[in-house]
Amino acid sequence: MINIEPVILFHLFGIPVPDFVVVIWGVMAAVLVFVFFATRRLQAVPRGAQNVAELMMGFFEDLVKDMMGEPGLMFFPLIATIGIFTLLLNLAGIIPFVDAPTARLETTFALGIMVFVVSHGYAIKRKGLGTYLKGYIDPYVFMLPLNIIGELGKLLSHSFRLYGNMFGGLVMTFVFYQLVPWVVPGVLNVWFGVFVGVIQSLVFTMLAVAYIQVLAE
Amino acid sequence: MTDVTFWGYVIIISAVAIGSGLAMIAGIGPGIGEGYAAGKAIEAVARQPEAENKIRTYLILGDAIAESTGIYSLAISLFLILTFARPLFNLILAR
Numbered sequence: 001m002i003n004i005e006p007v008i009l010f011h012l013f014g015i016p017v018p019d020f021v022v023v024i025w026g027v028m029a030a031v032l033v034f035v036f037f038a039t040r041r042l043q044a045v046p047r048g049a050q051n052v053a054e055l056m057m058g059f060f061e062d063l064v065k066d067m068m069g070e071p072g073l074m075f076f077p078l079i080a081t082i083g084i085f086t087l088l089l090n091l092a093g094i095i096p097f098v099d100a101p102t103a104r105l106e107t108t109f110a111l112g113i114m115v116f117v118v119s120h121g122y123a124i125k126r127k128g129l130g131t132y133l134k135g136y137i138d139p140y141v142f143m144l145p146l147n148i149i150g151e152l153g154k155l156l157s158h159s160f161r162l163y164g165n166m167f168g169g170l171v172m173t174f175v176f177y178q179l180v181p182w183v184v185p186g187v188l189n190v191w192f193g194v195f196v197g198v199i200q201s202l203v204f205t206m207l208a209v210a211y212i213q214v215l216a217e
Numbered sequence: 218m219t220d221v222t223f224w225g226y227v228i229i230i231s232a233v234a235i236g237s238g239l240a241m242i243a244g245i246g247p248g249i250g251e252g253y254a255a256g257k258a259i260e261a262v263a264r265q266p267e268a269e270n271k272i273r274t275y276l277i278l279g280d281a282i283a284e285s286t287g288i289y290s291l292a293i294s295l296f297l298i299l300t301f302a303r304p305l306f307n308l309i310l311a312r
Contacts (some may be wrong), residue, residue: 006302046248046311069290093243101233134295146308159286160285160288160289160292161281161282161288161289163292164285164288164289164291164292165284165288167295168288168291168292168295171295171299181301199278199281200281202278203278203281203282206278207282
């Protein structure tokens with residue numbers, strides 16, 4: 001059943017906890033357990049879990065280094081977290097009876113706001129408030145509203161793209177579930193979860209780096 | 218809910234259905250864009266076969282970003298149906 005309103009499972013300290021947040025906690029717990037085992041016996045020649053962890057970190061490190069150069073490594077932890085977080089949340093949709101948490105606007109918009117604040121904050125810190133604000137009336141003064149809308153548009157399109165892909169995939173599998181239960185939706189769900197999920201997570205991460213970089217210089 | 222008559226609900230649901238159908242027109246854009254991009258990618262691979270990996274990566278990333286407008290319209294139309302049409306439909310059935 002696809003519901004737009006969040007399904008509140010229980011209240012924690014008076015704060016309602018919807019179902020997709022519990023799934024996010026599950027994913028976080030799984031990552032913690034994996035990292036715990038990956039870093040038990042650190043060897044020079046990595047094997048098994050440690051190898052996988054190093055591959056992931058290496059991938060995101062190269063991604064950041066290619067796009068932002070050496071000073072950009074300051075954002076490596078943030079970008080690696082966004083990358084792994086969105087990747088695992090997209091893949092969490094494959095588990096039967098578990099909807100991908102990124103198929104909800106709350107999750108993706110929260111990530112989008114995070115990237116928005118980081119990119120603008122870093123631009124202000126690096127260029128100083130004056131030049132940052134002057135950037136909005138770049139070619140001509142009357143470009144001000146356009147530039148502001150452009151910036152907000154980036155935030156909206158960034159988070160809406162991930163949400164739209166995963167939500168569309170969810171509804172497609174739900175529609176097929178009505179027609180042919182348990183055969184076609186399984187394959188479709190894996191397709192939307194894996195192929196679309198991995199690419200959208202990569203696009204989300206690379207755009208996050210691009211937004212930070214384009215505002216910084 | 219105020220006493221909206223039966224036909225009131227029918228009008229709203231039909232309007233939502235038409236709206237969500239119209240929203241899907243934006244699917245034309247990504248279709249043309251990605252087709253064009255794929256064509257150019259094939260030309261690039263033909264010109265430089267050894268750069269195929271890089272070209273494939275850029276093609277897939279470009280497609281994912283070009284697809285965003287189509288995905289927005291999909292999200293909007295699904296959103297319209299699931300937030301307006303379905304509750305009203307249940308309301309009518311419950312009557």
